[in-house]
Amino acid sequence: MTVSSNTEQPLAGRREWIALAVLALPTLLLSMDLTVLHLAVPALTADLAPTSAQLLWIIDIYGFLIAGSLITMGTLGDRIGRRRVLLIGGAAFAVASVLAAFSTSAEMLIVARALLGIAGATQMPSTMSLITVLFKNERQRAFGLGVWFSCFSLGGILGPILGGAMLEYFWWGSVFLLNVPVMALLLALGPFLLPEYRAPAAGRLDPVSALLSLIAVLGIIYGVKSLATGGSLLEAAGAIVVGVVVGTVFVRRQLSLPDPLLDLALFRIPAFNAALAANAVGVFAFFGAWLFVMQYLQLVLGLSPLVAGAWTIPSSLTVIATSNGAPLLLRYFERASIVAAGLTIGALGFLLFALLDQDSGFWAVVISTVVIVIGMAPVFTLATDLVLSVAPPERAGGAAAVSETASELGGALGIAVLGSVGVGVYRAALAHNLPPDVPESAARAALDTLAAAVETATHLPPDTAEVLLETARESFITGLHVASVAGALALLATAATSLLLLRPRAPR
Numbered sequence: 001m002t003v004s005s006n007t008e009q010p011l012a013g014r015r016e017w018i019a020l021a022v023l024a025l026p027t028l029l030l031s032m033d034l035t036v037l038h039l040a041v042p043a044l045t046a047d048l049a050p051t052s053a054q055l056l057w058i059i060d061i062y063g064f065l066i067a068g069s070l071i072t073m074g075t076l077g078d079r080i081g082r083r084r085v086l087l088i089g090g091a092a093f094a095v096a097s098v099l100a101a102f103s104t105s106a107e108m109l110i111v112a113r114a115l116l117g118i119a120g121a122t123q124m125p126s127t128m129s130l131i132t133v134l135f136k137n138e139r140q141r142a143f144g145l146g147v148w149f150s151c152f153s154l155g156g157i158l159g160p161i162l163g164g165a166m167l168e169y170f171w172w173g174s175v176f177l178l179n180v181p182v183m184a185l186l187l188a189l190g191p192f193l194l195p196e197y198r199a200p201a202a203g204r205l206d207p208v209s210a211l212l213s214l215i216a217v218l219g220i221i222y223g224v225k226s227l228a229t230g231g232s233l234l235e236a237a238g239a240i241v242v243g244v245v246v247g248t249v250f251v252r253r254q255l256s257l258p259d260p261l262l263d264l265a266l267f268r269i270p271a272f273n274a275a276l277a278a279n280a281v282g283v284f285a286f287f288g289a290w291l292f293v294m295q296y297l298q299l300v301l302g303l304s305p306l307v308a309g310a311w312t313i314p315s316s317l318t319v320i321a322t323s324n325g326a327p328l329l330l331r332y333f334e335r336a337s338i339v340a341a342g343l344t345i346g347a348l349g350f351l352l353f354a355l356l357d358q359d360s361g362f363w364a365v366v367i368s369t370v371v372i373v374i375g376m377a378p379v380f381t382l383a384t385d386l387v388l389s390v391a392p393p394e395r396a397g398g399a400a401a402v403s404e405t406a407s408e409l410g411g412a413l414g415i416a417v418l419g420s421v422g423v424g425v426y427r428a429a430l431a432h433n434l435p436p437d438v439p440e441s442a443a444r445a446a447l448d449t450l451a452a453a454v455e456t457a458t459h460l461p462p463d464t465a466e467v468l469l470e471t472a473r474e475s476f477i478t479g480l481h482v483a484s485v486a487g488a489l490a491l492l493a494t495a496a497t498s499l500l501l502l503r504p505r506a507p508r
Helices: 014-035 038-048 052-080 082-101 106-134 138-169 179-193 207-228 233-256 264-268 270-300 305-310 313-329 335-353 362-390 393-433 440-446 450-457 462-501
Strands: none
Touching: 014 082, 014 106, 014 138, 014 179, 038 106, 038 138, 052 082, 052 106, 052 207, 052 393, 082 106, 082 179, 106 138, 106 362, 106 393, 138 313, 138 362, 207 233, 207 393, 233 264, 264 270, 264 393, 270 305, 270 335, 270 362, 270 393, 270 450, 270 462, 313 362, 335 362, 335 462, 362 393, 393 462, 440 450, 440 462, 450 462
16 A cells, blocks of 8 residues: 655645636536437427438537547647637637527538537647646646546536426527537636646647548547448448558658657657556447447336436446545555556446346446446546646647547447447347247348347237347347456456556666
8 A cells, every 4th residue: 555645746726726617617518519419309300401411420520520639639739828729719619509509501510510529629638738737736636637527427417408408498509509608607717717838849730740630530430430330331441441541641740740749759658558548448348338238228128218318327426426536545545556446346347237137127237337437437537647647748738639539539449349249249149049930021120239129029919029029138138248248358458457557666
């Protein structure tokens, strides 16, 4: 057991804590905007009549452009000032929100959502890296990042709630106007409460590198998400190949530039790589599991979407509590031990998923997800804090952007990889156990997904439908078990790596 020493690290005062509250505002909005639009889809579809392809772009382009623009915006903050980038991005976010709210066509809404994504990318690395400027004390900095993660989780909870309330009384565009007063408050208070920081002797931003990073990240994430949602295999593979090739060109360009967009020297720091891996693999397992949890609650247990969503609130509230409690652990334990233990507890939660069956009930799901969150939330807080603290102060914005980009890639890969594993096992198990009295056309439809099997069963005689549903649900649970064990093994392997690489090393 090791007690961290913070005696020489200055403590933050009242001004810094008020500034943290200001930084929490855009964080809350960013996660809200990832979910707030889902409830508005029926209303905006009736009003704007988008095609199915346009509707997908309306929903997805916001997240795509956030992920693709993070590295550029994080490094831009290091170059010209993190507060300046945060405030400019906040103003742009407010303008784009008004544009989205009053869109008169699907094309206009797609453009507005794209602008929201680019503006949103200025907020995440700027808010995270400014926390390192506000809080020099290790435990206070970790607590500040815990508040950051708590607000991100709270935004995901509030998005559907506030969006539903707005849609009850106003038109679909009103969900975007929630952003305007919050960003106005940021613009009013930010210049007085937030410190400015820019890297000394900062060079100019390389536009070619910025474009290459955007194409590389967009290509990989688009391809992976396309695979996860059953899109064209050729199109998805092509996007991933383009992303990898452009990413390789981006890396080579950084090695040749005197002042690169991304400082690749960061990746020579073992603790930086281990912290990135802990974050990315944690998000990989978490997002992959969440895909199965929502299907299990609705398609196996038969809960409505609203009730299923309500049963995720306990785990969301646990995120808030454990994220803010993580810094207290630094008083008694090494960071490496906390991260490794958190990943191990998360793996235990995944193994609890492997015990689920058709009769387990929703409380078994709630307990499993809460165990996962108890383990993983401190990992996300402390690993991100480590990413920011081991990077040179003038590169903290770029480091924050790399951390967020790794998390985005981890989430996309988790849905694609664990989702593909689960679906593959489901199809193999169902094909092997499918009763012979199920019509061939119904069998083909049921082999697609469990949702397709549930829909197909509504058109069959009761006895045949019952047999099909029983077999399909059992096959889905088998896929859930395999994917859960795979997620647990990934977390355990990362725990062992973290324990090795995150331990403080004695100077030679």
